[in-house]
Each structure stands twice: as structure tokens, then as C-alpha cells.
Amino acid sequence: MTGLSNTALPLYEKVKDFVLDNIGNGNWPQNGRLPSEHDLVSSLGVSRMTVHRALRELTDKGYLRRVQGVGTFVSPPRAQSTLIEISNIVSEIKDRGSRHRAEVIVLERIEKPDEMLLGAFEFTELRPVDHSLIVHWENDVPVQLEERYVNPALVKYYLDQDFTSGATYDYLQHSTPLTEVEHLISAIPATERDAKLLHIRERDSCLVLNRKTWTGPTVATVNTFTYVGSRYALGSRYLPPAK
Amino acid sequence: MTGLSNTALPLYEKVKDFVLDNIGNGNWPQNGRLPSEHDLVSSLGVSRMTVHRALRELTDKGYLRRVQGVGTFVSPPRAQSTLIEISNIVSEIKDRGSRHRAEVIVLERIEKPDEMLLGAFEFTELRPVDHSLIVHWENDVPVQLEERYVNPALVKYYLDQDFTSGATYDYLQHSTPLTEVEHLISAIPATERDAKLLHIRERDSCLVLNRKTWTGPTVATVNTFTYVGSRYALGSRYLPPAK
DNA sequence: TTACACATGCTGTATAGACAACTATAGACA
């Protein structure tokens, strides 16, 4: 009596389905503890690596929460799940084309040189500050307003890191203590300040992306990106296969 | 000479970094072919499972494209990459709270009963059509306009599926042929139609989420969600840990 | 009582080996 389905899926997919079913029908309640890997190995009759892979993938998708030395728990259904993944939208917006291109352009156009952005995220040579307002340009047309706030307590941390290893972007992906990200995307009419800086009329539609990152329980950074609604959209484009 | 970094990362993370470095510095060109797993095992001195995990995770993130029996290739830098993941935004928006709740509410409020939505995605009992316009309400206030187009050729496919197995949501996650998703989020002023249906003024800011799904090279569905900008935002909230 | 060491149970990582499934290619054959 394995409890696994009979379809042709790989074993680890069947294990995932088994777990999701038990969560879905309330068998394993929210924040409840799952059987240990060893228990699942015994009851399902598969190897531990297979169980482990299934649980790891469900953890990546946000269905589970695992703590080494303690156990595996059912995550509450909302929020937490896709947060990290959504952060990729922002990455995509910022580095369309080559990796650091967009940011370099920005640097040449900064309106107030005194208010430098915290470059630790994308660039090494910059002096970090804890608050900045930046206008991004493209072909002499302002397209985006960016406001950044960085928790001063964390600035030192970034300065102490060694970002000269070349693979800055990916290094950060792996090693930063930024554990969670919150995103809010909204459509608001341009304020007087927005209109002036972006060369549009007041009340024109703007697309606002608000991003907040956390390191554990403390807020690390807050970013507000304001786009000219009539000209720009967020998102990602899919190119269908040629053949 | 392994080529792996000396930091304290797990081996599979080092392999990932190694691969990303080789992609980043142009050593392995776009659409180029990577060394086989066996080659990497030889040159890096780690086991094949470790190499495999690294390559699989990079594939999931969209950096690589793998074809069984052929090889591993460098994906073009963006687009394909995070598309699947981003689709979760839409899921979360639609089913905050319990799984099918949101959709049920919608059904009670449909303005034109003749233009039913294709329920195959969330509900079994509905008659599918290939095009529909829906107004979503909350507490007697219209909050969202939804326009759906479904490729008629695919309607039959969904009808033939067996969605009565209980785990509808997860079943679809695994088995639908929807291979790719394109999202565009934009801020637009309300058209006359939008204003009338959503009880707002013309030119008021609206948040528009456009979603297009593909099965291979053909478009499967097109959804347009129009939200009242002053009242709603897309995104996800993070709740910091209590302790 | 308090502090520390240890055992236990859990997840995380890594390996070696095996087989399955798929693709492309080369060669045999009609």
C-alpha cells in the first residue's frame, strides 16, 4: 500500500503529488509537520534521495518549509511562496540586454551626483548612501523614476564583501542574506513631482513597482520604480519556437 | 585543476557558479553546447549526480536548455527564463484564500450569462466558450474586468481531460501542455468601456495585466485583467518572521 | 539548580553505480 498514483510520472513526481494531495485534503494541516524523510521512505517504498528531491522541489515552490535538524512543515498557502521567484521580474527589467548595461546608462544620467545609489547590488565602484532618487533616461526621454532606501546598518555589510570576483550578479544571488522580497505593482496618477521629473502631465497614468527586501525580520531595502504608463510595461515576453 | 571556487558553498553551487561564469565571460556562447555531464564529471572531479543537480537547477532558472539524448545548451539570456515562474503571480491573484473561492464568487456575478468562461482551468461544470468578458465584484463594487480568449482548437482537449480526480489544480500544474506564458503589466487610462463597467471615470488609472499562454508554437489563451488603479495592486506580501 | 557533554533524530550534501529513454549517426540492405 504505497499511496502513490499509477500514472507514468517519475517517482519523485508521484511523491510530490502524494504530498500535495495530503496537504490539499487537509490530511496534513497548515504549519503541521510532515512525516520525516525516513518515514516516507518506509511508507512509500522509495529511496530517500527520491523523497528528498520531491520535498526539496516542493520547498522551492513554497509549499513546504524545511528546517535542518527539526523537520518539514506545511507552509501557509499564501504569500511566501512565489516571493523569491517574482523578484526575477525586477531583475529582468533592470538588466534587459546584457547584465549591467541598464545600470551603466543610469549612472551617466544621474541628476544629483551627490545622491549616489547603493551600487553594491550591481556595481562595485559606487559610494553607497542610504537614500537616493534617480531618473532613468532613454534617448533623452525620461522613462523611469527610481527611489531607493537602504537600511544604513546594512551598508557596511555590503562594503565589506568582496565583489571583485567578476560574477557579481550571480554571487549575490547565492550569498546575500536578503531572504525575502515583497512586491507591489500598482497604477497611480502622476503626482506633481512625478510629472515634472518624467516630463508628463499630472494625473497621467504611471506604473509603480514597489519592492521591499528583508534580511530576516528587518527591512533591508525599499525601492520604488515609477514608469511612464503610456510608454512602458513590466513583464516578460515569450518567443515561440521557430520550428 | 578543477576550476571550482574555494568558498564554503556546497559543491553543486560551485558547479553552478562555474557554469554561469563560463556563460558570463563568453567562454560558452549563446545557444552553444556545454560539455556533457560526463565531461564535467571528469574535468571538475565531482560525481555525476552533483553535476546533474547543478545543471537541472540552472535549467529550471532558464539559463540552460537540455534535450535528452542530445546535450545541454546555453539559453538566450532572457525571455524563456522566468516565464513559468511568473505565472504564479496570476495564480495567486486569482485564488487568494482557498483554491477555487475566487472563481466561485465570479460565477455568481457574471453580467452576461451567455458568455460563460472556460472553466476547465478551475472548474469542471462550466460550458466552455472561446471568448468572454467578465466583471468581478467585491461587496457590490466592481474591481476587475476580465477578458478571455481561448483557442477553440484547444477547447476540446480540455473537455476530454478527467478533472474529477480531486487534485485538479496540481494535476494541471503537471499535465497541461501549456508550455510558456507571457505577461505584460501596464498602466493605462480607462477607456469609455472600462469606465462604464468598473464605475470609474474615463482616463482614471487602471492596472492591466495581459497574459498569453502557448502550447508549443500556437497561442492557447489570452487573458486581460483590468483593475481599478486607485483600489488594487498586484503583487505579493511578505510577512516577516514573528520571532 | 545550573552548566555542560552527549545521544538522538532530522535534513543537507555527496558518491558510485545502474538502468531507462531519447537522439543522431553510420552502416547494412532492398
Place this chain on the structure above:
DNA sequence: TGTCTATAGTTGTCTATACAGCATGTGTAA
């Protein structure tokens, strides 16, 4: 020439085993 077949190479999955790292409870000693 065209078609089928065998084969080599590649990725996908699965197992059994081992060890590391972490958290918690327990028992011992101060």
C-alpha cells in the same frame, strides 16, 4: 536512392550508502 537497424552518446531517473550539520532533549557533573 531510400529505408531500416544497430550503436554510441547523452540526459533522466533511481537506489544504497555515507557523512556532515543542526536542533533538541537527556543525563551527568559541578
